[in-house]
Amino acid sequence: MTDPRLTPLAAGLPETVPFVGPEAQERAMGRPFLARLGANESVFGPSPAAVRAMQEAAGEIWKYADPEAHDLRRALAAHHGVPPDCVAIDAGIDTLLGLVVRLFVAPGETVVTSDGAYPTLNYHVEGFGGRIETVPYRDDREDPAALLARASETGAKLLYLCNPDNPMGTWHDAATVAAAIAAVPEGCLMILDEAYGDFSPPGTLPPLDPADARVIRLRTFSKAYGMAGARVGYAVSHPDVIAGFDRVRNHFGMNRAAQAGALAALGDTAWLAEVIERTAAARDRITAIAAANGLSCIPSATNFVTVDCGSDAAFATAVRDALVARGVFVRMPFAAPGNRCIRVGAGSPEDLDRFAEALSPALASADETLS
Amino acid sequence: MTDPRLTPLAAGLPETVPFVGPEAQERAMGRPFLARLGANESVFGPSPAAVRAMQEAAGEIWKYADPEAHDLRRALAAHHGVPPDCVAIDAGIDTLLGLVVRLFVAPGETVVTSDGAYPTLNYHVEGFGGRIETVPYRDDREDPAALLARASETGAKLLYLCNPDNPMGTWHDAATVAAAIAAVPEGCLMILDEAYGDFSPPGTLPPLDPADARVIRLRTFSKAYGMAGARVGYAVSHPDVIAGFDRVRNHFGMNRAAQAGALAALGDTAWLAEVIERTAAARDRITAIAAANGLSCIPSATNFVTVDCGSDAAFATAVRDALVARGVFVRMPFAAPGNRCIRVGAGSPEDLDRFAEALSPALASADETLS
Numbered sequence: 001m002t003d004p005r006l007t008p009l010a011a012g013l014p015e016t017v018p019f020v021g022p023e024a025q026e027r028a029m030g031r032p033f034l035a036r037l038g039a040n041e042s043v044f045g046p047s048p049a050a051v052r053a054m055q056e057a058a059g060e061i062w063k064y065a066d067p068e069a070h071d072l073r074r075a076l077a078a079h080h081g082v083p084p085d086c087v088a089i090d091a092g093i094d095t096l097l098g099l100v101v102r103l104f105v106a107p108g109e110t111v112v113t114s115d116g117a118y119p120t121l122n123y124h125v126e127g128f129g130g131r132i133e134t135v136p137y138r139d140d141r142e143d144p145a146a147l148l149a150r151a152s153e154t155g156a157k158l159l160y161l162c163n164p165d166n167p168m169g170t171w172h173d174a175a176t177v178a179a180a181i182a183a184v185p186e187g188c189l190m191i192l193d194e195a196y197g198d199f200s201p202p203g204t205l206p207p208l209d210p211a212d213a214r215v216i217r218l219r220t221f222s223k224a225y226g227m228a229g230a231r232v233g234y235a236v237s238h239p240d241v242i243a244g245f246d247r248v249r250n251h252f253g254m255n256r257a258a259q260a261g262a263l264a265a266l267g268d269t270a271w272l273a274e275v276i277e278r279t280a281a282a283r284d285r286i287t288a289i290a291a292a293n294g295l296s297c298i299p300s301a302t303n304f305v306t307v308d309c310g311s312d313a314a315f316a317t318a319v320r321d322a323l324v325a326r327g328v329f330v331r332m333p334f335a336a337p338g339n340r341c342i343r344v345g346a347g348s349p350e351d352l353d354r355f356a357e358a359l360s361p362a363l364a365s366a367d368e369t370l371s
Numbered sequence: 372m373t374d375p376r377l378t379p380l381a382a383g384l385p386e387t388v389p390f391v392g393p394e395a396q397e398r399a400m401g402r403p404f405l406a407r408l409g410a411n412e413s414v415f416g417p418s419p420a421a422v423r424a425m426q427e428a429a430g431e432i433w434k435y436a437d438p439e440a441h442d443l444r445r446a447l448a449a450h451h452g453v454p455p456d457c458v459a460i461d462a463g464i465d466t467l468l469g470l471v472v473r474l475f476v477a478p479g480e481t482v483v484t485s486d487g488a489y490p491t492l493n494y495h496v497e498g499f500g501g502r503i504e505t506v507p508y509r510d511d512r513e514d515p516a517a518l519l520a521r522a523s524e525t526g527a528k529l530l531y532l533c534n535p536d537n538p539m540g541t542w543h544d545a546a547t548v549a550a551a552i553a554a555v556p557e558g559c560l561m562i563l564d565e566a567y568g569d570f571s572p573p574g575t576l577p578p579l580d581p582a583d584a585r586v587i588r589l590r591t592f593s594k595a596y597g598m599a600g601a602r603v604g605y606a607v608s609h610p611d612v613i614a615g616f617d618r619v620r621n622h623f624g625m626n627r628a629a630q631a632g633a634l635a636a637l638g639d640t641a642w643l644a645e646v647i648e649r650t651a652a653a654r655d656r657i658t659a660i661a662a663a664n665g666l667s668c669i670p671s672a673t674n675f676v677t678v679d680c681g682s683d684a685a686f687a688t689a690v691r692d693a694l695v696a697r698g699v700f701v702r703m704p705f706a707a708p709g710n711r712c713i714r715v716g717a718g719s720p721e722d723l724d725r726f727a728e729a730l731s732p733a734l735a736s737a738d739e740t741l742s
Binding site: 001002003004005006007008009010013014015016017018019021023024027036039041042043044045046050051054055057058059060061062063064065066067068070091092094095098102103104105106109127157187188189213222226227228229230231240241243244246247248250251252253254255256257258261 | 372373374375376377378379380381384385386387388390392394395398407410412413414415416417421422425426428429430431432433434435436437438439441462463465466469473474475476477480498528558559560584593597598599600601602611612614615617618619621622623624625626627628629632
């Protein structure tokens, strides 16, 4: 029963889990997945230096973390060549998205995003009473011109662009993104989600400009750094934008070992380079496995490949379900036309052996289900 | 400069760090504290089983945590003898407080608390546009009758009671608290913060009643379990109250190793008992050290002792500052009349040696400062 004491806003929200976790699926199936390729995690794991740092921090976990994340903030600032007051750190991009929405979107105000883009943004916007406006993908890519036009028409407070994009894996080059930033309408803030930026080819990420208050750039240790379970993300923007977080964040909200792990991970550039290389090899292998089954893939600048199942959403859903039933955890885009595809994460060679074994029977099973 | 795009609510909030962390003080002093006794942490640390579990989880930190925290939720439910749907887990009581305020307090609505009680509650209430009403402590204890009367008069949505109390360390017995719960006005929810409950004498915590939607009980792994830096807290209430969290929480917001650590910690009852015993011994020692310096202490059911400095806030502030300058990190209550005191955490024998050495010169220094 809905608690009658809830605010009208809260009472109007669904009780929801935006994504069902793989653990819930494993419990339902009664067995673990053979390959965990559905959550855009890095199976290659964190830097051994980060693991050591987190293990060493475990004994000191009785201490609250530094609420200013001083050392990590300074290290990130130095890493990116920006002043520390241009960097805000919190428990993952999801947390940062929630805070940005809370800071900038009053009830009834508009946020523009793509239809089928990261649903946790929409979850936060709805959660704070905002209004979502979507534009479609164009050729499986987010469409900056359409996003900007819609933001301008609707007087949007926020505009969300994910580059490289999740769930399609596609990207725009830095010049296109820079031009989009330059065209952000007055009164609007662009959220440029670059969670997958570490995997993207050179020339994808525009330079960070701490003087530019039109855009907030979001980065994370969850993807290339292999620390999704640690919850460390950060934002880079103009100091006036960044200062807003101190108004509403949970100052003591971060895990202490996670801060230590991220600091160590940032220093291990060799590990990052190796992960990027292994991820690229895994993308190639996924593409080859798909091709061997007559399927094409959408070129990806991320740690996953979106495989075009060559038909409609019902078929892709059946393929996904058949893969899951065979112990291969994958997900799929939510909205048309992306939902003709499944999304397969860059696995280890063994993970991708499992995917290769399962794909052909999964396609046959999907054919059968729908015939 | 305040960003003109902020919501009016956000623009009206201060850019603040509710508590300055000890790390910031250490950076300012240029040296580490000799004894860290100011943040109500457990210097005795987590169970070795919890440390092992977190260390083992470090290598798997590339996986997001289970968004349902299934295993920990079931273990906590079993531990407390309530159904799992009566338990919500999140990244510490601070996070849960923020979510409760967000769920129940619309802008302009009232929350009743004690003047000088946990300021992070107030931070969240102001952050969501609520209105704080306070009643004074009575004999250094929170005053349930006054809180209830004020909640009734103001039509409050939330009423906050911390038992045992922070920052005074005092407590009410279970019968008093149960009577207060029974008297919560229609339309109001009592937040019963029992962060320090593990340290309290038998007969302090009323039985958990999953049928009672008038109260939400908050517990944590940050205090007796020694895992403040991990960020694991939980709420116990009626399932209708608990279900609200799924509307607004960050489903993937928890650290994976923290979930594993908390599960292991919950199982190590021998460690918990030992920590409680060592904490009690430390309280006795703090009381003895204070007495040796002519100061009395307020009886405590927590992991800290509030030491009455025998004068006013200016004197207690000077004592605190002099202890900090001597490398002993302590804090003090914010509001009168509690701010005649300093608050000293249950340290190790070595920590309390440092406190014992520093207290007498700190008192002399405070005398001198104010003379």
